[in-house]
Amino acid sequence: MSSTRTLISPAALARPRGKAIYWTVFTAVVVLFALAFLFPVYWMVTGAMKSPDEVAQTPPTLLPHHWHLGGYTDAWDLMQLPRHLCNTVVQAAGAWAFQLVFCTAAAYALSKLRPAFGKVILGGILATLMVPAQALVVPKYLTAADLPLIHTSLLNDPLGIWLPAVANAFNLYLLKRFFDQLPRDVLAAAEIDGAGKLRILWSVVLPMSRPVLGVVSIFALVAVWQDFLWPLMVFSDTDEQPISVALVQLSQNIQLTVLIAAMVIASIPMVALFLVFQRHIIAGISADSTKG
Amino acid sequence: MTKTAGQQRVTKAAVPLVPAPPPAGGRRRRRLADQARAYAFLLGGLVCFALFSWYPAIRAVVIAFQKYTPGSHPQWAGTANFTRVLHDPEFGAAWRNTLTFTLLALLAGFAIPFLLALVLGELRHAKAFFRVVVYLPVMIPPVVSALLWKWFYDPGAGLANETLRFLHLPTSNWSNGTGTALISLVIVATWANMGGTVLIYLAALQSIPGELYEAAELDGANLLQRVRHVTVPQTRFVILMLMLLQIIATMQVFTEPFVITGGGPENATVTVLYLIYKYAFLYNDFGGACALSVMLLVLLGAFSALYLRLTRTEGDTA
Numbered sequence: 001m002s003s004t005r006t007l008i009s010p011a012a013l014a015r016p017r018g019k020a021i022y023w024t025v026f027t028a029v030v031v032l033f034a035l036a037f038l039f040p041v042y043w044m045v046t047g048a049m050k051s052p053d054e055v056a057q058t059p060p061t062l063l064p065h066h067w068h069l070g071g072y073t074d075a076w077d078l079m080q081l082p083r084h085l086c087n088t089v090v091q092a093a094g095a096w097a098f099q100l101v102f103c104t105a106a107a108y109a110l111s112k113l114r115p116a117f118g119k120v121i122l123g124g125i126l127a128t129l130m131v132p133a134q135a136l137v138v139p140k141y142l143t144a145a146d147l148p149l150i151h152t153s154l155l156n157d158p159l160g161i162w163l164p165a166v167a168n169a170f171n172l173y174l175l176k177r178f179f180d181q182l183p184r185d186v187l188a189a190a191e192i193d194g195a196g197k198l199r200i201l202w203s204v205v206l207p208m209s210r211p212v213l214g215v216v217s218i219f220a221l222v223a224v225w226q227d228f229l230w231p232l233m234v235f236s237d238t239d240e241q242p243i244s245v246a247l248v249q250l251s252q253n254i255q256l257t258v259l260i261a262a263m264v265i266a267s268i269p270m271v272a273l274f275l276v277f278q279r280h281i282i283a284g285i286s287a288d289s290t291k292g
Numbered sequence: 293m294t295k296t297a298g299q300q301r302v303t304k305a306a307v308p309l310v311p312a313p314p315p316a317g318g319r320r321r322r323r324l325a326d327q328a329r330a331y332a333f334l335l336g337g338l339v340c341f342a343l344f345s346w347y348p349a350i351r352a353v354v355i356a357f358q359k360y361t362p363g364s365h366p367q368w369a370g371t372a373n374f375t376r377v378l379h380d381p382e383f384g385a386a387w388r389n390t391l392t393f394t395l396l397a398l399l400a401g402f403a404i405p406f407l408l409a410l411v412l413g414e415l416r417h418a419k420a421f422f423r424v425v426v427y428l429p430v431m432i433p434p435v436v437s438a439l440l441w442k443w444f445y446d447p448g449a450g451l452a453n454e455t456l457r458f459l460h461l462p463t464s465n466w467s468n469g470t471g472t473a474l475i476s477l478v479i480v481a482t483w484a485n486m487g488g489t490v491l492i493y494l495a496a497l498q499s500i501p502g503e504l505y506e507a508a509e510l511d512g513a514n515l516l517q518r519v520r521h522v523t524v525p526q527t528r529f530v531i532l533m534l535m536l537l538q539i540i541a542t543m544q545v546f547t548e549p550f551v552i553t554g555g556g557p558e559n560a561t562v563t564v565l566y567l568i569y570k571y572a573f574l575y576n577d578f579g580g581a582c583a584l585s586v587m588l589l590v591l592l593g594a595f596s597a598l599y600l601r602l603t604r605t606e607g608d609t610a
Contacts, residue, residue: 005502005505005506006413006414006497006498006500006502006505007410007413007414007497007505007515007518007519007522007523008414008515009505009506009509013416022414022415022416025411025414025415026415026417026418029411029412029415029422030418033422033425033426034425036483037425037426037428037429038425038428040429040440040444040483041428041432043451044440047443055449056448056449057449058448058449058454059454059457059458060449060451060454098336101336102336102337102340103337105333105334105336105337106333106334106336106337106338107337108333109330109331109333109334110334113326113329113330113333114326114330115327115330115331115334116327116330118330121334121338124341124346125341126600128341128345128346128349129596129600130593130596130597130600131345131349131589131593131596132540132543132544132588132589132592132593132596133544134544134546134565135544135565135568135585135588135589135592136345136348136349136352136585136589137568137585138352138568138572138578138581138582138585139347139348139349139351139352139355139582139585140344140348141572142348142351142355142362142578143343143344143347143348143351144344145362146362147343148343148347163340163343163344164340164343164344166336166337166340166341166344167337167340167341167343167344167345169341169345172337197329197333201333222431225433226433226434228433228434228435228546228547228550229546229547229565229569233573243433244433244434244435244436245435247435247436247439248435248439248550248551251439251551256443259439260443263436263439263440266433266435266436267431267432267433267436270431270432270433271428271431271432273431274424274427274428274431275424278423278424278427281427282423282424282427282491285427285488285491285492285495286491286492286494286495287495
């Protein structure tokens with residue numbers, strides 16, 4: 001109960017009528033949220049445990065008659081989920097690592113090392129924010145399929161996810177802005193103590209940048225895990241596909257309960273990440289607006 | 293602050309062990325070495341931006357005027373790609389669907405989150421619960437959301453029709469009907485994405501000074517008047533920003549139509565990005581795909597520019 005007043009005054013809420021209305025609205029919102037957001041998830045998790053007949057029956061059952069874990073084990077084996085999950089983990093972890101290394105280094109250079117044409121480069125990077133990502137997927141695909149000068153293909157190769165992930169102007173700018181705020185004298189002191197640029201980045205800048213590195217890490221991981229169109233283009237080889245692409249490719253010829261179980265399994269890592277870091281993630285989203 | 297650093301440098305320099313400052317000729321060399329070092333740090337990022345942002349942007353425009361299939365030599369085609377794409381019967385459908393989808397998603401994805409945030413802002417209990425629950429669908433992979441709703445929309449045992457039957461309402465064809473398919477996709481997109489919007493609105497509402505409401509109340513403003521004359525003007529900027537962002541995002545819709553309807557029935561849900569995908573991967577016509585991409589790019593670029601301009605000016609005054 002904070003003292004800041006909102007749309008409705010605390011006095012109005014304290015009156016018996018106000019209290020009654022408040023609790024009615026409160027209950028209504030709890031029920032609405034449970035139905036709209038939790039129930040579909042519940043339906044998915046339990047749907048996977050119904051028998052194939054039960055899942056297709058009308059009217060549907062709220063609780064499975066018999067709890068089968070078979071849907072989950074079948075999905076794990078039949079759809080080769082370990083392989084696709086592993087692909088996704090490799091792709092997401094690599095994109096995260098590449099982004100953290102290259103974006104941090106570039107942001108540090110642009111913020112603290114004063115390269116010639118630094119402003120032009122930053123302008124070029126920020127200009128890419130104006131270009132909606134999906135509108136460029138086709139020429140991006142052609143570039144990945146046949147890299148200029150070296151003429152190698154990144155198709156069916158995790159590098160096809162990792163390298164484009166680095167070209168993330170939003171994360172790079174976030175890092176640069178954070179580095180801009182770091183006090184110059186701390187860096188200067190380290191330099192006088194004989195630390196090189198890399199050493200300063202590693203032992204001074206990065207430890208001070210934990211909050212922004214956390215935000216960038218979450219953005220990077222979520223983006224790769226949730227992406228669909230780009231990995232759909234890059235990985236035509238079934239064995240290399242991440243789980244999002246594999247789910248859609250396999251959804252046609254697989255039993256419904258097994259597919260639902262696979263959907264649940266595909267959601268677990270991101271939902272778990274969210275539940276663990278929800279405080280930070282929600283605070284980060286909310287901070288977006290106050291920044292203006 | 294900088295003064296202390298300067299002083300430190302002076303005291304350090306007084307220590308004889310530190311080498312004397314390099315002569316004038318060495319300074320230029322050192323500046324070059326500094327530049328080399330700065331560019332070494334920049335290199336990885338620059339290469340990636342050049343390869344996957346700058347080059348594709350230029351290339352999209354170039355290929356839009358070429359006859360191009362991978363492996364063969366590109367030939368100049370003038371505006372042939374554009375005229376071919378424009379005469380494709382799917383072209384009109386794709387743009388109409390995309391614009392309708394964007395408009396409907398804007399109405400739903402803007403009004404519903406605003407109302408929800410307005411109510412949530414007044415609730416004093418279980419705040420963390422509401423925030424986590426409303427954001428939960430955002431964390432479910434979009435492909436899973438799409439497959440989940442495809443199952444709900446199933447005309448047989450789908451949950452959507454079951455609910456209608458339970459309420460004694462007429463059932464619907466949902467994603468299988470030409471008239472309802474696009475709306476069905478809007479529902480999925482709204483459900484899956486509104487969490488972020490709600491949270492941003494909620495934060496904006498909480499930054500409104502309470503005195504404004506108090507003053508309005510003293511002036512005799514009722515609840516609706518307070519929303520109209522205090523809440524809306526105070527959050528106008530956030531509303532505008534989110535609207536622009538949502539236009540940019542929803543005009544690139546792909547996953548829902550690809551997974552749920554496959555563009556059907558009868559092209560009712562073919563979107564521009566889906567058409568681009570078809571040109572590239574079904575027709576192997578990369579010139580046509582790039583011509584379409586350029587059209588989408590020009591339209592969305594205008595919205596992005598507006599968005600960046602507005603955020604920039606607001607950031608400067610803040």
